[in-house]
Every structure is written in structure tokens, then in C-alpha cells.
Amino acid sequence: MPKDHGIGASPKRREDVRFLTGAGNYTDDINIHGQAYVHFLRSDVAHGTIKSIDTSEAEKMPGVVKIFTGADFEGVGGIPCGWQVTDKDGAPMKEPAHPVLAQGKVRHVGDPYAAVVADSLEQARTAAEAIVADIEELPAVVDMGKALEPGATKVHDDLDDNLCYDWLFGTDTETTQAAFESAAHVTTLELVNNRLVANPMEPRVAVGEFSRANGEHTLHTTSQNPHVIRLLMGAFVLGIPEHKLRVVAPDVGGGFGTKIFHYAEEAFCTFAAKACNRPVKWTSTRSEAFMSDAHGRDHVTKIELALDKDNNFIGVRTDTKANMGAYLSTFASSVPTWLHGTLMAGNYKTPAVQVNVKAVFTNTVPVDAYRGAGRPEATFQLERVIDKAARELNVDPIRLRRQNFVTEFPYETPVAVAYDTGDYHATMDKMEELIDIPGFAARRAASEKNGKLRGLGINCFIEACGIAPSNLVGQLGARAGLYDAATVRVNATGSISVMVGAHSHGQGHETVFPQVVAEMLGIDESMIDIVHGDTSKIPFGMGTYGSRSLAVCGSAMVRATEKIINKAKKIAGHMLEASDSDIELKDGQFSVAGTDKSVAWGDVTLAAYVPHNYPLEDIEPGLEETAFYDPANFTYPAGAYACEVEVDPDTGKVTIEKFVSADDFGNVVNPMIVEGQVHGGIAQGIGQALLENCAYDENGQLLSASYMDYAMPRADDIPHMESYVVDHSCQTPCTHNPLGVKGCGEAGAIGSPPTVVNAVIDALHSGGHAHVSHIDMPVTPSRVWAAINDQ
Amino acid sequence: MYSFDMERPTSVADAVKALARDEAQPLGGGQTLIPTLKQRLAAPSVLVSLSGIAEMKGVCKTDDGRLSIGGGTTHAMVARNAGDIPGLASLAANIGDPAVRNRGTIGGSLANNDPSACYPAAALATGATVITNSREIAADDYFEGMFATALEEGEIITEIRIPVPEKSAYMKFEQPASRFALVGVFVAKFSDGVRVAVTGASEEGVFRWTEAEEALSANFAPEAVDGLSVSGDGMISDLHGSGAYRAHLVGVMTKRAVAAAS
Numbered sequence A: 001m002p003k004d005h006g007i008g009a010s011p012k013r014r015e016d017v018r019f020l021t022g023a024g025n026y027t028d029d030i031n032i033h034g035q036a037y038v039h040f041l042r043s044d045v046a047h048g049t050i051k052s053i054d055t056s057e058a059e060k061m062p063g064v065v066k067i068f069t070g071a072d073f074e075g076v077g078g079i080p081c082g083w084q085v086t087d088k089d090g091a092p093m094k095e096p097a098h099p100v101l102a103q104g105k106v107r108h109v110g111d112p113y114a115a116v117v118a119d120s121l122e123q124a125r126t127a128a129e130a131i132v133a134d135i136e137e138l139p140a141v142v143d144m145g146k147a148l149e150p151g152a153t154k155v156h157d158d159l160d161d162n163l164c165y166d167w168l169f170g171t172d173t174e175t176t177q178a179a180f181e182s183a184a185h186v187t188t189l190e191l192v193n194n195r196l197v198a199n200p201m202e203p204r205v206a207v208g209e210f211s212r213a214n215g216e217h218t219l220h221t222t223s224q225n226p227h228v229i230r231l232l233m234g235a236f237v238l239g240i241p242e243h244k245l246r247v248v249a250p251d252v253g254g255g256f257g258t259k260i261f262h263y264a265e266e267a268f269c270t271f272a273a274k275a276c277n278r279p280v281k282w283t284s285t286r287s288e289a290f291m292s293d294a295h296g297r298d299h300v301t302k303i304e305l306a307l308d309k310d311n312n313f314i315g316v317r318t319d320t321k322a323n324m325g326a327y328l329s330t331f332a333s334s335v336p337t338w339l340h341g342t343l344m345a346g347n348y349k350t351p352a353v354q355v356n357v358k359a360v361f362t363n364t365v366p367v368d369a370y371r372g373a374g375r376p377e378a379t380f381q382l383e384r385v386i387d388k389a390a391r392e393l394n395v396d397p398i399r400l401r402r403q404n405f406v407t408e409f410p411y412e413t414p415v416a417v418a419y420d421t422g423d424y425h426a427t428m429d430k431m432e433e434l435i436d437i438p439g440f441a442a443r444r445a446a447s448e449k450n451g452k453l454r455g456l457g458i459n460c461f462i463e464a465c466g467i468a469p470s471n472l473v474g475q476l477g478a479r480a481g482l483y484d485a486a487t488v489r490v491n492a493t494g495s496i497s498v499m500v501g502a503h504s505h506g507q508g509h510e511t512v513f514p515q516v517v518a519e520m521l522g523i524d525e526s527m528i529d530i531v532h533g534d535t536s537k538i539p540f541g542m543g544t545y546g547s548r549s550l551a552v553c554g555s556a557m558v559r560a561t562e563k564i565i566n567k568a569k570k571i572a573g574h575m576l577e578a579s580d581s582d583i584e585l586k587d588g589q590f591s592v593a594g595t596d597k598s599v600a601w602g603d604v605t606l607a608a609y610v611p612h613n614y615p616l617e618d619i620e621p622g623l624e625e626t627a628f629y630d631p632a633n634f635t636y637p638a639g640a641y642a643c644e645v646e647v648d649p650d651t652g653k654v655t656i657e658k659f660v661s662a663d664d665f666g667n668v669v670n671p672m673i674v675e676g677q678v679h680g681g682i683a684q685g686i687g688q689a690l691l692e693n694c695a696y697d698e699n700g701q702l703l704s705a706s707y708m709d710y711a712m713p714r715a716d717d718i719p720h721m722e723s724y725v726v727d728h729s730c731q732t733p734c735t736h737n738p739l740g741v742k743g744c745g746e747a748g749a750i751g752s753p754p755t756v757v758n759a760v761i762d763a764l765h766s767g768g769h770a771h772v773s774h775i776d777m778p779v780t781p782s783r784v785w786a787a788i789n790d791q
Numbered sequence B: 001m002y003s004f005d006m007e008r009p010t011s012v013a014d015a016v017k018a019l020a021r022d023e024a025q026p027l028g029g030g031q032t033l034i035p036t037l038k039q040r041l042a043a044p045s046v047l048v049s050l051s052g053i054a055e056m057k058g059v060c061k062t063d064d065g066r067l068s069i070g071g072g073t074t075h076a077m078v079a080r081n082a083g084d085i086p087g088l089a090s091l092a093a094n095i096g097d098p099a100v101r102n103r104g105t106i107g108g109s110l111a112n113n114d115p116s117a118c119y120p121a122a123a124l125a126t127g128a129t130v131i132t133n134s135r136e137i138a139a140d141d142y143f144e145g146m147f148a149t150a151l152e153e154g155e156i157i158t159e160i161r162i163p164v165p166e167k168s169a170y171m172k173f174e175q176p177a178s179r180f181a182l183v184g185v186f187v188a189k190f191s192d193g194v195r196v197a198v199t200g201a202s203e204e205g206v207f208r209w210t211e212a213e214e215a216l217s218a219n220f221a222p223e224a225v226d227g228l229s230v231s232g233d234g235m236i237s238d239l240h241g242s243g244a245y246r247a248h249l250v251g252v253m254t255k256r257a258v259a260a261a262s
Ligand SMILES: Cc1cc2nc3c(=O)[nH]c(=O)nc-3n(C[C@H](O)[C@H](O)[C@H](O)COP(=O)(O)OP(=O)(O)OC[C@H]3O[C@@H](n4cnc5c(N)ncnc54)[C@H](O)[C@@H]3O)c2cc1C
Pocket: B025, B026, B027, B028, B029, B030, B031, B032, B033, B034, B050, B071, B072, B094, B095, B096, B097, B100, B103, B104, B105, B106, B107, B108, B109, B111, B112, B114, B116, B117, B118, B119, B155, B156, B157, B158, B178, B179, B180, B181
């Protein structure tokens, strides 16, 4: 019988009631009396010199409150980067200035260079049309290869070139070289990890407020991590101390990473609210989102895999160019390095792994973490090159992988991380069972009868979640700690508010977190609510990304709840005239071991707040505890995925007929939510594999600037539910957090893209198109057709 | 959006009068025009809504056996009521999503003449007549290239009159993002011959593939198209496919339309 409450049960998501009935409170629902609206003027050229901006006519237009340009932000800090990466020569990465509004130059289409604040949005837009900006267009650099050529146009004039850093990591060059020299076979693959636009359903919004009464600033914003925004914006941009700055991120309609970062618009609204002495609101249009939300991925890689004569992997070497865009976004520098290079060992015991990443500035929108962040890029290269090797060596791709699996844990990789636990054969077994390998031949024959080519693709992945041990990331260049915090506030009547640093923007924390506390206390989940997304209400928190919420913040919550239990036992012991070490808590009752004496949860909590009969000499009244939790290691979810595609050889169109995943997330608190996360993640990965393509032309114009050209996955792009099976029954609990959980938010998006591409290549080979060894994502009909026909 | 006046006439005559105002523009279902206004890419001073004009809505048979569709008829209504021409009904049923189909109109689509829109292929392949408040225009004379038509300023499409083919089908290969036609082919078989119209592909907008028409008039079977091809020159080449790819798809979609025709 599945459990019906507590850990392991699947209660429906309580937050969905308000989301689905229109009762949510999103940032755009926040309207403050007297608020003004801002419209940003954004560059329509990729690169240009700002000669002059004449605002004089616009200032006289109806409703205009104030017009800002870069000059208004002189003396104000720039948008900071939160992670310092060190070059292979020991030099720090290049960190060009990133002003709130462009100063001197615009550097990408969408770069804001002026802002009009007016009584209404339409007035602001109309006035913006009266601003005369003389921006002299300069040649743009878009292609990373060209950007690195000597003499290339520079995105930042004060830098020597467009190289942000050249990072070399893992096994030393000599050992790696020796591995390749001794190899019986080397497989090489060059590939692109396509640039993506995150496209959360809710575009970004910011509302700034300033109180003249107490000098306090408030920013309401669509953020995954309000405390991080408070830290970055307060300390680095505007110079506002924490106690005078409140950041609120209420209901947030999806983030996928792109709402982690501190954006210029947030700093602008906070700054302008004081300058105009009025609340200032900005709501991104979808068009603005395409050219101002940080993009994802955009790597170009050459990967080499060395195998010995028995097909053991003996070396992996990668050479990657990672696009940073025009400025360094908050975590941009860490994505291609510490979130990517550290995963290049994959599930395999390859002894030599060397990763080289050149981060490059171009005249494009900044690129930063997007669901999976670095790990999908790592998995894609490795699993594509392994598939290619299997084909070249004519060995079964499943066997080749199995033969090279890490099987003993803990396992120290050559790329700095240590896997605590896992069982890659178990997930592979499960995947083989779910996809029904023996039945594939018949399914392929049936497809061929209909004129279609059927392919089977498989893939393994490992990721590092539960970000992150602060001491480790500190050594790696992080400018913040990555612990989390929770306060458990038990009220007099026994109801509980848990203030958590994690932020829920679709994940379902409001449902899952109470399941854990309810299990620990033996009380009903309905007595427990989660409070998140407001720096004035929660103790502290680093927010939600990197599949860290339950593993890190959930662990803090467990620790705080343990403190609550300890204190409550003392109170109960006093009430029951017994030693607190004899008190047991079960099903919400405190009892003295071996007796029938007990008091209920509510009696104890009431005593804590009405301490008439209370051990005041030993403990304080009240029942509220806070814990900070810093993880000892990353967590390492892993899995094996498989998919079957049909390719229409006449049109090149790929359809996904079947997709199965076998994940190891350690312990699972709410299976329904985990399955939803994986279904969504895989759909997103299918989007990257088949549909999504953020493309620029050579002048830096964004070609896919709306849904007319940027293809998002839709319901009919994924298989029917009966052919879309996600399994999480293989569970090796994390060894170092109290819940034994690993995180499930990104797995689907990490594991699925190579699965799909492997399947497409398999289909083409079955159709006699053996010359096609790779097709870059998105594997669109036109690309498949071109590959088949050598176009 | 810039501000504008709004008129809601209930007759074609009143609409024509309203459209005589300076900078006036008709509003059909708004599925193309409203997004354009929101982006401030158009600035009409008056919008004349056609959706209150009952005489411009509905589908019926004329005395001479043609299908008459009011210019203000929504895609959803065409999908439901144009069963006499199965290719047309299924074309309408596959435009956009339900919200688009319940607002967008056949008149609006033909007036807009997006090079990737579906209806132009149906109108041209069936040899339809576009009827306006002032005249009748044969489909062969109506389409004048991307977003260009024979319509005069202020002229309203009140009706489309369509000869009913013996067999018809529309095959759309969807552009992955917009799901408009990357290439769409409408095939209409009449007793006196076959007409084939292609949308989505050419830089000149919808066109007739006369070579295929001849072959199919002699033998209405998919194989008849084998060996025929259109040139990739002058075909749209973009993020979603080269001219050569589109030219290839014209052949594939034509064969599939012939196979599906009913
Ligand atoms: C999400 C989405 C998906 C779509 N997918 C498709 C698709 O797959 N295939 C496809 O073909 N189309 C598609 N469309 C376009 C849709 O069919 C539009 O409805 C159509 O192109 C315009 O019709 P409308 O009635 O909405 O016209 P409007 O937007 O109101 O007007 C369009 C233009 O026509 C003029 N106009 C409108 N009615 C008349 C009239 N009766 N006489 C003269 N001029 C008139 C207007 O002044 C304006 O210039 C899609 C649209 C959307 C939003």
C-alpha cells in the first residue's frame, strides 16, 4: 500500500488550488498606490557607440516622471558576477563592467540604454519614441571562433581580446596525452550545444518601492532567490545595507534558472523608486524576455574518447568554447567550468579526463545557468561520443557503457568530485526492462512498413546537485556560501510555519516540505505551512536552483525540526514529571517510555507559550528554532534513459514514439511530484533536442525573437503518457544528508537530449544513411533532410 | 498600442462608410492585427470591427452549386460547415489553436495574405472568387505576392465563393515554431482538371504548380508527381529550412495531398 501521508505519499499539490483558480499572487499582480511605470529603450543593434541621447522632447511629454540614461548610474555599481574563475595561467577571469544602463556602448540587441518612467506604461512608451538616440553601429562579433581570432572586434574595449578565461582542468596534460597515445581507438566528435531561451511562462517583473519614513527599500521581483538578490544588489550595485532592503519574490511562474540572476531591471526599479519618490514597476513583454533574460547553453565542443583494445575508456579530452554573451551574468562563469568540467567523468571510471574551456565574449545576450546548467552540456558530449565509439567499434552501446561503469563507491573522479553512492547497473537494468529491448526489432519492422525509420537511443547520466559545500565552492571561486536555512515556528496551538530559504516557483515545496515535518512530528500536514520568498520573513536562504531545495534547505528544516523535538521533549518531560530522555514522540503524542502516561503535541506547544507549569529555569518559553545546513558534498543523482524515434525520411521529421527514464534520486518524498519534475524535464530536453534554437545572424540580430520562430515543445511533441514512463524505483540514498535525497529537478533535462539524438542517428543508420555520424541540435526536419541528402 | 477609435457597424454598407474615415482599418478576428497594434507596428486612427456584421458570416451553397463563405466567418465555423470541400474544412481545423480559430476569419486571412498562411492555397487551388463590397476578383488575379493583394484601401472581403471540387486535400508541413505552413499544398480535382496551389514556400507568396497540375490532370495519382520538381530558386530560405528543402517538400506534400484527397 502506498502511504497516504508523510514521506513517500503523493498528496496533490496544495499550491495548485490558488494557481489554477486565478488566486495566485504573482509580481505583476502587485500594484502599489501611486506607482509609475518604466519602459526601457533597448538597443536594436548588436554593437554600437552611443554618440548622444537627446531626451529633451520626451521629457515634456504627458505623464513623464523622469528619464534615465547611463549617465544617471555613474557612481553606482555594476551588475556583479558571483563566481571568480581562474585562468589556466593563474590569472583571474576578465570581468568587464556591466552598468545598469549602457554607458558609452551598447553590446547586444536588447541592451538597455535609457529608461522612461511615466504615469502609465503607454505614456512611457510614447515618450520613449521621442527620445533621439544617436547610436553608431559597429561591427559585431557573434561567432565564438571569430571572436577569438586575432584582431577580432572587441566587445569590451578595455580588455585585450574577447577571451574571458581559458580554463584547464582535470588530469594533467602529460598523463592525458599518454593515455591517448596508448589508445587502440580514439573517437572524436565536434558538436554544438544549442543556445536556448528559458521562456518561463511568467515573464520577469520588478516593482521598486522606497519609504521616506524609514529609508527602507523594497523590491518585489520574479526571483528564484530573494536573499541572493538582496546581497548582490544591496552590496554591489546600489550600496543599500541589508536591514534597509527587503526583497520579495511572491508566486513565481517558472524560472528554469533564468530567474536566479540579478538583472539590471531590478536594480533600476529599486534605484528609480527613490529617485522618483514613487513606486516604479516594470513588466517584461515576451519580446523583451527573448532579448534580456539570460540565455542558456551555447557551447561548441570537440571531444575525444580514447579506448584500449578491450574497449575500456582510458581517456577523455574536451575542448569547449562557451559563450558568455556581452556581459558576465551572475553565475555565467561557473556553468561551463565547475558545473560542467566536474561532470566530464560521467558514470565511467575513465582514469584520465581533461577539460579545456574557453569562455568568450560576443555581442549577444548574456548566457547563464539553465535547467541542468553545465551538466546537460557535459552529458551530451560524453554520451554522444560514446555512442559514436560504439558504432565505430561495432559494439553494443549498452554493453560498452556497462563495461566502463563506476561500480565502487565512494568514487573519486579525476575531475575533483567524489561520488558518494550509486548503482548504475541497476538503473540500466530498469531502463532495459522499461523500453523492452527484445521487442524493438518488431517495432522497427512495423515502422518500416509505414515508410518510417525507427531508432533506439540510450543514454546514461550523472549530475551534481544539492549545491553545494561552501568550503569547496569557496576554493573553486564562488563568492558566496551555498548552505541554506530554515526556521520552524511552532505556534501556541500547535500549528507550524516553516520559513525556508528555498524558493518554490513550480516545484511544489509548499506540499513537499510539510510532508517531511509532519512525518517527523507525527501530526497532520494541514497544520504546517511553508513561508518563502520574502527576506523580511525568512531567516536567510540561497534559493532554489541546482536541484538543491530538499537536499540542502530540506536538510536545514530537518535539523530545525530536530531542535524543536528536543525542546518539546523537555517540556513534555516536565509536564509528565519524567526525564526528557525517557520521552518518546509518536503520532503527535509525547509519552513516557514503558508507561501509558502521555501528553498531546498541542498541550506541549500551548505550555511553551503559556508557561504556567514550565521548566523556566532550564529553557526559554516559546517554540521556534532555526538551523543552517551546509552540505558535506554534492549529491549525485544518476540514471539511464532510452527513447525510440521515428524519422520520416521524406521530410526529415522526427517523432518521439516512446521515452523511458530510470532515475536514482535516492529517497523520494513525494513520488507524484518527482514524476512531474522528470516528465517536465524530459519535455524540456526534447525541446532542446528537436525544437529550440536561439539563433543570431552574423550582425547579431536575434533571428528567433518570438514564438513565431522559437519553437517550444508542445503537448503533441512528447509521447502519450503510456509511452512516457518515468521510474525512480532504483534508490541509493545520499549518504550525507539527513533525508537521503539527491534532487530531481534537472535530471530530465540533462538525460534526454543525447538520448534523442542517439536515437535519431540510430534510425538513420538503419535506413542506410551510415554517413551521418552526428546532427547538431535542434534536430529539425530540415537538418535531418540535409544530413540524409548531404546538403 | 496607440489609442484609436472603434466602430462596430452591423452592415457592410455602414462598414464601408466607416472605412472612409482617415486612417481607418478593418478589424476581423484580430489574430494578426491586434499583435501588430500591441507592438506599435501599425497606428490606425479608427478600427472598424467587422464581427458584428451578420451578413458576412456563415457557410452556404449558392444556386450554381458553389460554396459561399462569408468574409467574417471564423476558421472554426469553416471547419465545421465546409464539409463539402473536405480539404478546406481540414485546413481550417488545423489553423492555430482553438482561440485563434474561434476569432480569426477567412476574410482576414485572405486580406492579410501571409506567405505562410493556409487559406490562400485553398482559394487559389479551387479557383475561388473573392467578393468584396465593390467587385468580384478571381483568385488567379487576387494574390500579388507576400502580404500583397488586389484589394484597394477600404475594400472589404464580404464573401469567398468556391467551386466544389470532386476531390480535395490540403497537406501542411508545419514550421516547427509558428505551425504556419513551412510548405502547404492544396490539391483540387475537378471534372475538367486538377489545380495545385502551394503556400509557405515561395518568396512570391502562394503559387500554382502548373507542371504538377498537368501531370495530375492526366493521372490523378501520387506517382504522377514522381520526377517533377520545383526549383529552389526564389523559395524562402530561413532558420527553418533552405529553399532547396522547401522545394523538395513541395513534391512530398503534393503527393501526400493527392493520396489523401477525398
Ligand atoms: C497562434 C496563431 C497561430 C496561427 N496559425 C495559423 C496557421 O496555421 N495558418 C494560417 O493560415 N493562419 C494562422 N494564423 C493566422 C490566423 O489565421 C489569423 O486569424 C488570420 O491570418 C487573420 O485573420 P483575422 O480575422 O484575425 O484578421 P485581423 O487580424 O483582424 O486582420 C488582418 C488583416 O486583414 C484585414 N482584414 C480583416 N478582415 C478583413 C476583411 N473581411 N476584408 C478586408 N480586410 C480585412 C485587417 O485590416 C488586417 O490588415 C495564426 C494566428 C495565430 C495568432
